[in-house]
Amino acid sequence: MRLERILVAVNGKDADVEAVKLACDLAKKSKAKVYVVYVIEVKRSLPLDAVIESEIAKAEKVLTRAEEVAADKDYEVETDLVQAREVGPAIVDEAMEREVSLILMGVTYKKSFGVFNLGRVIPYVLEGAPCRVLLCREPMS
Amino acid sequence: MANDWQPKLGDKVVRHPRVRLHHLRRVLGIPGLFSTAYGDVGSSIYYALGLVALVALGATPVVLGIAGILFVFTALTYAEGTAMFPEAGGSASFARHGFNDLMGFIAGWSLMFGYIVTISISAYTIPSYLGYFWEPLKSSPVVHTGAAMGIVFLLMVINTIGVRESSRLNFSLAALDIATQLLIIVLALLILFNPVVFWQRITGYWPSTTNLIFGVAIAAIAFTGLETVSQMAEETKRPQVRAPKALVLMTIVVLVIFAGISVSAFSAMTPAELGSSWATDPVAGIAHNLSAAIVPDELAKGFSEPAHQIVVAYVLGGVRSALPVLVALLAATILFIATNAGLLGISRLAFSLGRFQLIPAELSRVHPRSKTPYISIIVFTLIALVLQIPGFFGPDVFTNLGGLYAFGSMLSFALAHLSVLALRIKKPDVPRPFKLGWNIRIGSWDLPITAILGLLGTTAIWVVVLIIQPYSRWVGLAWMAFGFGMFFLFRWLRRVSPGQTDGSPTGVTGDKE
Numbered sequence: 001m002r003l004e005r006i007l008v009a010v011n012g013k014d015a016d017v018e019a020v021k022l023a024c025d026l027a028k029k030s031k032a033k034v035y036v037v038y039v040i041e042v043k044r045s046l047p048l049d050a051v052i053e054s055e056i057a058k059a060e061k062v063l064t065r066a067e068e069v070a071a072d073k074d075y076e077v078e079t080d081l082v083q084a085r086e087v088g089p090a091i092v093d094e095a096m097e098r099e100v101s102l103i104l105m106g107v108t109y110k111k112s113f114g115v116f117n118l119g120r121v122i123p124y125v126l127e128g129a130p131c132r133v134l135l136c137r138e139p140m141s
Numbered sequence: 142m143a144n145d146w147q148p149k150l151g152d153k154v155v156r157h158p159r160v161r162l163h164h165l166r167r168v169l170g171i172p173g174l175f176s177t178a179y180g181d182v183g184s185s186i187y188y189a190l191g192l193v194a195l196v197a198l199g200a201t202p203v204v205l206g207i208a209g210i211l212f213v214f215t216a217l218t219y220a221e222g223t224a225m226f227p228e229a230g231g232s233a234s235f236a237r238h239g240f241n242d243l244m245g246f247i248a249g250w251s252l253m254f255g256y257i258v259t260i261s262i263s264a265y266t267i268p269s270y271l272g273y274f275w276e277p278l279k280s281s282p283v284v285h286t287g288a289a290m291g292i293v294f295l296l297m298v299i300n301t302i303g304v305r306e307s308s309r310l311n312f313s314l315a316a317l318d319i320a321t322q323l324l325i326i327v328l329a330l331l332i333l334f335n336p337v338v339f340w341q342r343i344t345g346y347w348p349s350t351t352n353l354i355f356g357v358a359i360a361a362i363a364f365t366g367l368e369t370v371s372q373m374a375e376e377t378k379r380p381q382v383r384a385p386k387a388l389v390l391m392t393i394v395v396l397v398i399f400a401g402i403s404v405s406a407f408s409a410m411t412p413a414e415l416g417s418s419w420a421t422d423p424v425a426g427i428a429h430n431l432s433a434a435i436v437p438d439e440l441a442k443g444f445s446e447p448a449h450q451i452v453v454a455y456v457l458g459g460v461r462s463a464l465p466v467l468v469a470l471l472a473a474t475i476l477f478i479a480t481n482a483g484l485l486g487i488s489r490l491a492f493s494l495g496r497f498q499l500i501p502a503e504l505s506r507v508h509p510r511s512k513t514p515y516i517s518i519i520v521f522t523l524i525a526l527v528l529q530i531p532g533f534f535g536p537d538v539f540t541n542l543g544g545l546y547a548f549g550s551m552l553s554f555a556l557a558h559l560s561v562l563a564l565r566i567k568k569p570d571v572p573r574p575f576k577l578g579w580n581i582r583i584g585s586w587d588l589p590i591t592a593i594l595g596l597l598g599t600t601a602i603w604v605v606v607l608i609i610q611p612y613s614r615w616v617g618l619a620w621m622a623f624g625f626g627m628f629f630l631f632r633w634l635r636r637v638s639p640g641q642t643d644g645s646p647t648g649v650t651g652d653k654e
Contacts, residue, residue: 043303045488045513047229052507 001132003032005100008077009091009125010038012062015106015138020066022136023104024073032101034077036066037094039087048083056081088124095129103129107137174370174377174387175394176315181259181366181486182395183318184479187472188266189363190406191423192543194416197356199346201412202403204353208360209396211602214595215554216367216392217577218561220385221589223371224575225564227380229493231371232557237497239560239567241640243628246499248556249490250624252368253521254549254617256487260525262362262542263480264296265289265532269421270476273469279422286532293529296481297522300488303513318475321467322398325427328460329405332434339407346412355609358602359543361550363399366391368553369482372489381574402427409434421539428468435461484518491517501631537612544606544613549620551603558596562588 008023010016020036027034038059042048063079070077084090095103103125110117126133190201197204222235230237230245232252237245268288272279278288348356370388374380377387406415406423409430419426441454488505492514495502508515528545532538564571566586577589607614632639 043513044485045300045303045518046505046507047489047492050492050507052512054509055512 001101003027003030003101005033005035005098006102006104007091007095007098007100008034008036008066008104009087009121010036010062010066010106011087011121012038012058013106013108015108015136016062016066017069017106018138019104019106019136020069020077021073022134024070024075024077026102026104028075034070034075035094035098035100036063036070036077036079037091038062038079038081039090040081040083041087042083042085044085048085050083086124088121088128091121091125092128092130095131101131103131103133105133105135107135109138109140171383171387171390172312174373174383175390176312178366178369178373178387178391179315179318179394180475180478181369181482182391183315183322183366183398184263184475185363185366186322186399186402187270187424187476188262188421188539189360190402191415191420191426192362192539193356193360194406194412194423195420195540196348196352196359196416196543198348198352198412198416199343200348200353200356201415202343202400202407204356204360205363205399205403207357208363209399211361211595211598212363212367212395213392214591214598215557216388217589217591218554218558218595219367219371220388220575221573221577221592222557222561222564223374223384223388224381225571225573227374227377227384229372229374229489230497231368231490232553232560233490233494233499234371235560235564236556237499239563242497242499242632242637243639244556244560245497246494246624246628246639247621248553248560249494249499250621250628251549251552251556253487253490253494254620255368255546255553256483256490257521257525258528258542258546258549260293260480260483260487260522261289261528262539262546263476263483264292264525265529265539265542266421267292267473267476267480270425270469270472272422273425273465282535283533286529286538289532290526290529292477292480293522293525296477296484297518300481300484300518301508301511301513301515303511314471314475314478318471319394319398321471322402322424324460325424325431325464325468326398326401326405328431328435329408329427330401332440333408333431334404335408339404342407342411351609354605355544358547358551358606358610359540361554361602362543362546369486372486385575405431420536422472424472425465425468428465432461432464437461484522487521488514488517491521498632498635498637500627541610541612541616544610545616547602547606548610548613548617551599551606555596555599555603558592558599561592562596565589 003026006023006027008019010019023034026032040052040055040059042050059081063081067077067079082090082094091103105122105125107118107122110119122135193204194201219231226234226238228234230249233245233249236248268278268285277284279285370384370391374384377383402424405427409427410419415423415426435457437454437457440457441450444450444453491500492505494500495505504517504520505514506516507513528542529538531541565588569586577591579590580587581590581593629639
């Protein structure tokens with residue numbers, strides 16, 4: 001599998017770190033381009049282009065952290081911030097627009113009512129992404 | 142978007158805020174845009190017919206036809222304006238670009254009033270439909286109004302907390318709604334329609350001239366939702382092309398459905414019944430009478446084959462039992478969603494107006510945790526609740542809300558027409574991805590006839606409402622007076638001239654933590 005472009009979707013959870021590291025490792029072999037994307041979900045009671053300071057500050061922090069992780073791996077990533085109504089469709093759309101060959105996402109080990117739960121974004125991406133999707137799940141502990 | 146800047150040795154690294162790199166994920170296509178807007182427009186059929194019949198009696202189809210022509214003109218004006226400026230704000234945005242901030246404020250403030258009334262009236266109609274399951278919801282003013290206020294309050298809480306709304310649900314409901322309405326129209330035409338009776342019901346219940354004129358004004362409520370397309374344009378892929386297409390598609394569907402439902406209503410009952418017993422739930426009235434008229438065994442006799450007769454009788458029996466329940470549930474759901482859409486629309490509009498300093502940005506402050514514009518949601522919902530209070534004391538609230546909607550929407554639509562005309566004069570060279578045809582050439586200006594007629598029609602209706610409806614006149618003017626006071630005070634405090642416009646947003650209007 002030759003990777004030319006990798007999209008890492010981050011959301012500020014600890015699992016992002018491993019996902020970015022893994023993306024850098026995978027990209028190094030084929031000198032692939034790595035995009036790190038954070039999606040701000042805007043509620044329907046606001047216009048899509050509403051500037052929500054606290055969300056932007058959080059996104060900046062997350063993307064800066066991703067750049068630092070990549071720098072530690074001696075690799076350069078391109079970061080971007082997207083505003084959308086829903087995260088899942090935004091990630092899939094972003095992957096299609098950038099024609100990436102892999103979407104990489106970190107997964108936090110989470111249980112809801114005693115059952116392992118992937119949330120709503122990951123299943124959507126798994127179902128809708130046109131390319132390969134790689135999930136990097138955190139250890140249970 | 143690549144950031145080409147690279148640090149050099151000795152450079153002090155200053156991080157550029159990534160906010161410049163924001164880009165918006167526009168996901169709506171024509172179906173998504175249409176279904177969202179139809180949720181608004183299609184919902185009005187569940188109350189507009191009864192409201193219009195209450196005033197215009199036998200002239201209801203005529204009045205709806207006249208309002209339909211105005212709706213076409215207004216939709217065309219919105220198509221040109223939205224394609225030029227695909228941003229939240231609708232007529233307020235056109236007026237700001239075409240004139241100045243003051244005109245933008247007048248259009249936006251009156252539009253807000255229309256949204257508030259839509260919230261009140263949509264919620265007020267829900268208990269009537271649910272009355273099929275529990276009669277006091279329809280018959281008792283106290284229970285009816287209390288339930289309606291409870292619905293608005295519930296939506297206020299839900300939207301303040303912030304919930305996810307599925308666009309797939311919107312699409313499915315719009316499809317189910319259109320299918321049910323088409324089923325009602327087809328069945329009514331096949332089983333109930335009689336041209337002679339239909340004509341007698343129009344001529345025999347012809348209203349007074351004043352009621353006829355007020356009926357035209359109030360019929361505008363049948364066509365709420367035009368603004369929704371404009372509001373949603375900013376999240377539409379290729380809005381310059383798709384927003385006008387969605388508007389045209391919506392116009393065609395709405396006119397066909399409204400014409401069909403009017404004919405069905407007049408086939409199913411007299412205008413007096415429609416405007417009294419079924420005023421707040423006219424489609425339930427059609428379903429009720431249609432259901433009573435379906436005699437499966439009799440109708441099945443039209444088929445020669447015994448097997449066909451059995452199948453047809455079985456299907457018609459099912460339709461007869463299911464139709465009233467389906468209409469009650471579907472109407473309540475659609476109206477609930479429309480009430481919510483009104484609430485979302487007004488908070489988005491408030492944010493948009495706040496961004497251009499047309500109203501205080503504090504109104505659209507975002508809650509640090511829920512990320513919703515909680516102040517605008519709470520304030521405007523409370524106003525919608527206040528408008529419902531007269532419902533406890535009598536049924537006049539329904540007509541009065543219709544008049545208030547006509548006051549707000551007609552002023553806003555008139556300004557939309559005026560702004561599109563002004564833009565043709567002041568900014569003739571701005572690209573118009575959708576340009577209206579049928580123009581009159583005056584000097585070097587090409588002015589669209591539909592916008593001129595739309596302007597004259599909406600202005601005339603607004604003036605009529607002012608003259609013949611004291612409740613709408615005083616409540617509407619009080620709303621505008623309060624708005625003007627707030628606008629001038631706010632601009633004075635900000636040291637910005639009321640007429641000034643620089644066309645650029647103030648930037649951040651988000652939350653402060």
